[in-house]
Amino acid sequence: MITPVQAARTVRHAAVIARADLGVVYSWRTWLFGWLIRLLCQMVFYSLVGVLVGDPEYTVHIVLGAAVMTCVAETMLATASTCWDRHQGTMGLLTASPVEPGVFYFGRSLQWPASATATTSIALLAVPPFFGIAWEWHQVPVLVGIVVLTCLSTYCMTMLVASFALVLSEARNIISAISTTCVIAISGAMVPVEFWPVPVQWIAQALPVTHGLAAVRAVEAGAPASAVLASVGLMLLAAACWLSLALVSFRQVFARARTGNGALD
Template sequence: MTSPVQALRTVRLGAVIARADFAAFYTWKTWLLGWLIRLVFQVLFYTLIGVLVSDPDFTRHIVIGAAVVTCVTETMLATASTCWDRYQGTLGSLVASPVEPGAFFFGRSLQWPFSAMATTSIALLAVPPFFDVRWALWQIPVLVGIVFLTSLSTYCMTLLIASLTLVHDQARNVIGSMAGLSVIAICGAMVPVTFWPLPVQWVAQALPVTHGLAAVRLVEAGAPAGGVASSVAVMVGAALVWLALAFLSFRMVFARARTGYGALS
């Protein structure tokens, strides 16, 4: 059993790779003028649906939802980056080592939730004011804090999906895209969760972003702090369950590979 200190060290070493990958992907110019602009226009695209139906309330609903779920779009990239070690030829060494695989892969793709915190915060604070959503100054740090936790919580969910792409790596992009679109569809971003049949609503309640988005909407509505804190607490609790399942799944994948029943190389 890996000790907490060893697990944290493994996360840190994985994060070194994440930082190097992100630096290889982006400069500040390409991140700002390429990636960020893309996500802002994604928020605008969804918001224009509300504008087209000429319903101001629906427009406000969509612009907040579309801004928050940009973190889903970005953290889902971990389904692909989890497989990169396989193509770089280093995954075999990881399987042979005594490393805690869940801890390593948690650090391995940390570039995505941290980038998502920035992109989602900017989208949430910058775009809604153009559609009659005004943020008070005191709300800004609260919203940024919720976005921080929502991005990390969604990342915990993504890691479980990523453990499956490690086995079915050729479908990694399809799995990530389908999972991301499904989460965005049912989490309450575009339509209320209650729009869906009851079984779908149950699934939505298991998604961390559902509760993060609910917390943001409560802040926008000026709800009491207790209600906001309750939504955030449920989100964090759901994230911890997803993370525990992800660690278990990674262990199973590595154990299967170590016994020769599932090749990872």
């Protein structure tokens, strides 16, 4: 059983790789004028749907939904980056090492929730005022805090998806795209969760971002702090469940690889 100190050390060392990967993928110029602008344009595109419908309430609904969904689009990139070791020739070393695989991979792709925190915060704070949503100064730190927790919680969910993609690495981008689309569709971003059949609503409640989005909407509506905290609590509970499943899944994938029943090289 890995100790908290060992887990923290593993995550810290793996995060060094994550930071290096982010520096290879983006410079500050390409991140700012490429990736960020791309996500903001995507958000504006979806938000304009609400304007075209002509319903002010729906406009608010979809603007906030589109803003929070930028974190899903970005954190889901961890599905692909988890498979990079297979194509870089380092998977054999990881399989042979005594490291707890799920803990390592949690740190391995931390660049995505870190970047998602920045992009989602900017999208949530900068774009909605153009659609009639005015934030009070005291709401800003609360919103940023919710964004941080939403990105990390969604990342915990992504880790389970990534463990499957690690086995089916050739389909990693397809798995990521399908997962992202499904989460955006049923989490209440574009249409209310109640729009879907009851079984789909149950699935939506298992998604951390569903509750993160509910917390953001509660802040916008001026709901009591207890309502915001309740949504955040449900989000963290869902994240803990997803992360626990991800740790077990990674352990099983590596156990099969170490016994020769499921090669990862």
